[in-house]
Every structure is written in structure tokens, then in C-alpha cells.
Amino acid sequence: MFGLETDIFILLAFSLLAACAFEFVNGFHDTANAVATVIYTNSLKPNVAVVWSGFMNFCGVFFGGIAVAMGIVNLLPVELLIDQNVYHSAAMVFALLFSAIIWNLGTWYFGLPSSSSHTLIGSILGVGLAFTFMPENSNAAGVNWSKAKELFMSLLTSPIFGFALAIIIMFILRRSLSKPLREIVFSEPKKNQPPPIWIRAILITTCTLVSFFHGSNDGQKGVGLVMLILIGIVPAHFALDNSQDPIQMKADLIGIEQAVSKIDSSRLSVTDRHNLATIKHEITNLNAQVSDSLPEHKLPLEKRMDARRSLLLISRNTKTILDNGHANLGPADAAYLKMQSGSEQGIRRYTDYAPDWVILMISLSLGLGTMVGWKRIVVTIGEKIGKQHLTYAQGASAELVAASTIGVSSYLGLPVSTTHVLSSGIAGSMVASKGVKNLQGGTVRNIVIAWILTLPVTMLLSGTLYAFFRWIL
Secondary structure, three states: OOOOOHHHHHHHHHHHHHHHHHHHHHHHHHHHHHHHHHHHOOOOOHHHHHHHHHHHHHHHHHHOOOHHHHHHHHHOOHHHHOOOOHHHHHHHHHHHHHHHHHHHHHHHHOOOOOOHHHHHHHHHHHHHHHHHOOOOOOOOOOOOHHHHHHHHHHHHHHHHHHHHHHHHHHHHHHHHOOHHHHHHHOOOOOOOOOOOHHHHHHHHHHHHHHHHHHHHHHHHHHHHHHHHHHHHHOHHHHOOOOOOOHHHHHHHHHHHHHHHOOOOHHHOOHHHHHHHHHHHHHHHHHHHHHHOOOHHHOOOHHHHHHHHHHHHHHHHHHHHHHHHOOOOOOHHHHHHHHHHHHOOOOHHHHOOOOOHHHHHHHHHHHHHHHOOOOHHHHHHHHHHOEOOOOOHHHHHHHHHHHHHHHHHHHHHOOOOOHHHHHHHHHHHHHHHHHOHHHEOHHHHHHHHHHHHHHHHHHHHHHHHHHHHHHHHO
8 A cells, every 4th residue: 555664554453443432432422412212212223223313314414514523634734743753643543543542432332422523623632732741842832722722712602502492492392382282292201102203303304404504514524544654654645635736826926925025024023024934935945846847746755744744834824914903004904814715726736635535544434333333322312411301392392402413513614512412401301391490400410420531531541651651652
């Protein structure tokens, strides 16, 4: 494969297998988020529900785009972390994979609706922070903190939004439905008896939407994880999208150079002046690379990682200067630089990509994982969050909240926790029925504790494992 040495090939194969294992665990860890209500309300048989959910998760990964995946990749400035020692890159990969899998399996075993999103992001941050203290780190940059802040806000606000939106939906249902319909919708499921056909249709639809959007968000995190592995271990082959012609980069660089030359550096802060100088320097480097002879319209293997580093530095520094608001550019130039630094039409199209085989591999792993392991957490979601059993209205409201929140987040390229959005939606629906006293304090406390602990524990675990693997590899 790519003419790799045997030991590097084994490292790569093992890493990809571990990534598939993580996504498989993610599937059965988070399955209950989609199937809990249809199983609990007898709308679908468990075997039918998990197979259908697995299929829709597969579709969500395959057709959901890669915006979330690139958010994961860009959280860790991998182009700064890796060096000529491929085993250091392997240490990074193994540390974040093992810490994520260990925490996911542990919380699943105890039936806690923990977040795979928090787990993976915490593991990545732990590796980045550990690298900050490595002796060979001259950049002191192990984490892309601007991206981390964006992801933190998404993970923090989405459960709060889910809780509030579920209360609003329940209020609307109570006010808008006639009394006979309210009595049906707000009743608890009868044992082994399916609900009326129209309620079944609503619940199956919401299950389908949650499953699809779970794939488009959580599954894309797996795609991002695999891209981190590929860029870290075989950067020459995956640092750039080889389907893009680097010669086309010339026109992009000319346009960026002309636009940034209009920035009045005297109005910039000291930091932004340095950013501007970096942009101009990297444009010069890239122009030199793409002006050389390019056989088969591809950059030489040994230059692709440097080109990736230059492209990302240009993009990030341009975005930083624009966001700080002191660039003093005309609307056309500002819009052009914004497009170049942050859209699929700009220079990020050369770095932000995922091969079809990666998406297919993660789709299958998540879809197959979804088909097993659902029983432990279904009970937690159906019976242990509230003191009363889940009603049809509560189940549909919570899943509608989850589907809409995850769908919007995927569109914006932001990872969210399917687990926490749905759990908070169910909690909101319980509060809407009989107030806060309707929540089971023990279960809610355990979920909150898992939510609070996931990031620091996985960061500590992955950082420790990174240091350990660096020592033994």
C-alpha cells in the first residue's frame, strides 16, 4: 500500500482498524438515542428498529458531507505536530484512539448516556496539550484554540437548547391539541401494544431523522479521525487532495496576494502584523512550489506536507485578521478573502477533503455498530430520566428536538452530542409535564457527572498515553 515499509504499513493498518472499532463502539453506544422511543413505545420491534437505524446512520455518514469531519481535523494542527519520525505520529494516533474507546466502553457498560463527541474531542485536546510540553515543540501550538472555543460553545449550548425546545414543544402540544387527542398523545405506552398508526408514523419518522443526522454528525467525527490518522502516518499521500490540480492554486494565490497587499498594516495589532507577514511569506513559498515542473499535475510527495502547512497558515491567519476587524478593506476584497479562507471554493479545497473509501469504511462501521448493544441505555432513556414512564408526546418531542438540533449543527459544521441533546430533550419534556420534581435525581446526576468528567478524564488519559507511547515507540 503506497509502497510503505512493512512496519509502517502495520501501524497504519492497526490504526485504521482501531478507528473503525471506535466508530463501531460509537454506533452501539449511541444507538439508544435513536431507537429508544420507537422500541419503548412498541412502534417498532427492537430488531427492526436497530437495523433501520443502522441503515440510516450509514446513509447519514455517506451523504452528510464532511464539514464536521474537517472541524475535527482542524482542532488539532497536525501539520505542526508531526515530524520526520513516523512513530511519533503513531503515538499521537494510538493515544487518542485508545482513550476514546476506553471511555466509551466504560460508560456504555454502566449504562450512562455519555457523549462520544466529548470523548473524541477530549482525546484530541489531550494529545495536543501533551505535545505542547514536548522538547521538540518550538511552536508552542498543540491545539487550534479558536476552533476549540467554537466546538466548546457548540457542545455546551446544544443540551441547553434541547432542554428548552422540548419544553416549548410540549407546551404547544398541550395548547393546540383537542382533549381526546391529548389523552392519547400524553398517555404512557401499553405493554406489548403498539400505538395508533399515526403516532407510530410520527415516532418512526423522528427515529429515522435522528439516525440520519446522528450519522451526518457523529459519523463524520469518525471520518475526521481517520483523516488525522492518514495525515499523521502517511502525510505525503494524504496531506493534500490529489484530485485537485495544484496549478490552479496560482490564480488563488495571486488573488489573495493582491487583496492582502491592500491591508494597511499600520492599523493592525502587533500580532496581526506578524500574521500578515506570515501570509505573504507562505504565499511566496507556495508560488515557488507550484511554479516548478509538476509531473502529472501533482506536487512531489516530499513537498505536499509543506504545501498543506502553507495553505492552512494562509487560511487561518487571513481569517484571524478579518475577524479582528482592523483590516480596513473594501467589501469586495474582504468578501474574497473570507471566501478563500473558509469555504469549499477557496484554498481550503486542497486540504479539506476525505476519500470516498474513508467515508464508506466509517459508514459501515457506524451502521454495523448501531445494530448491537442498545439495551443498556434504552432503559436509562425510557424509564430512568423521569419518574414517570415516557409518553408518546415526550418521546416524539425529544427526538424532534434531537433531529433538528443535530441537523442544523451538521449543516454548520459543528459537532454536537446526540446523547446529551436527546437526554436533555427528554428531561425537558418531563419537566414540562410535572415540573423539576418529575426528574429522577440519581440518573440526571449521573448523566451530568459523565458530561462534566468526559473532557478532563479523556484529556488526561490521552495525554498520558501519548507520553507513554512516545517513550516506547
